[in-house]
Amino acid sequence: MIELQKPVRPVTGRVPAGALLHIRGDDLPVNKPFLSYTQQLDKLENEKNLIISDRQYAETVLKRISYFALVSGYKSLLINPTTRKYKDGTTFEEIVALYNFDESLRGLFLRYLLKIEQTMRSLISYNFSELHGNQQQKYLTPLNYDQSRRKTVDLTNLIALLSRLALRSTEYSYITYQRNTYGNVPIWVLVKVLTFGSISKLYYCFPQHLQVKISKNFDGVNEKQLVQYLRVLTIFRNVCAHNDRLFSYTAKDDIPDTLLHTKLMIAKKGSQYVYGKRGLFSVVIAFRYLLQKDDFRAFKDALGKIIDRFVVNTTHVSNNELLHEMGFPINWKKISSFKV
Secondary structure, eight states: EEEOOOOOOOOTTTTTOOOOOOGGEEEEEEEOOOOOHHHHHHHHHHOOOOOOOHHHHHHHHHHHHIIIIIIIOOOGGBOOTSSSSSSOOOBBHHHHHHHHHHHHHHHHHHHHHHHHHHHHHHHHHHHHHHOSSOHHHTTTTGGGGGOOHHHHHHHHHHHHHHHHHIIISSSOOHHHHHHHHHHOOHHHGGGOOHHHHHHHHHEEEEEHHHHHHHHHHHTOOOHHHHHHHHHHHHHHHHHHHHOOTTOOOOOOSOOOOOOOHHHHHHOEEEEEEESSSSSSHHHHHHHHHOOOOOHHHHHHHHHHHHHHHHHOOSSSSSSSHHHHHHTTTTGGGGGSSOOO
């Protein structure tokens, strides 16, 4: 235990500069102790009411995924909220099934997020070049972007990033080749190395007339809505890429209210729709507007199969429970029945 000198004034008042705060070792939160794989499994069986029929298999899974990523990340649907233990009869295999379900979701959503990412790369580079030509100085000039005060910081950071990539970066051979051979890196080359977040920021910083021209490539989407969609999709793209839990993730930003919210008769809490604003279903709605029809149809079919397969093979999670945790309305499959 560490005892430091008393403060000059009570801690409820203002502490003068130089006064030391008192920290007692026994006042700090106690870290959870290290547990071996055997102890982790013992805890799940004896304290958490989980059935483990094959401990060798369970230990192999914990080595591959880790206790924190698997058990702490995927217990919510399988826990009895009253006892805070697993529902009677829940098996270790069901936790693994939920993890694998989420892994399948990440792979599916990332595949179609990348399609939208590529579409935006193409539209941004084409429309900017059509207006300004292929000289790099054009996309490095702040006057060719929205000059509103609220975008000043974003634009400054964006120009700094584009400048570093075009003028100094040696990470990408094709950029280095363009720089050394032609003394110029066209925007259609540069966008290839931009992240989804940077592409989203590039579109956000474009002047309105250029945003409008690009947004017209998507039926039922205006330039302001496209900004919102891209912002939310960037967040979910990062969740997928970083291998975080996806099925129950909720973003801090939301997509706009759409005709699909109305057509699906999604309930509201106050003025806010319960589903399809910040959770995973918001991405499905964005896909409906931003993907080609054939791509969305293939995505929806694959998503339905992943959900149905998990529910059929799981004893302790019903279809409605899963959809609620995912932020999906019960009638989500009707999303392709309506014209947008």
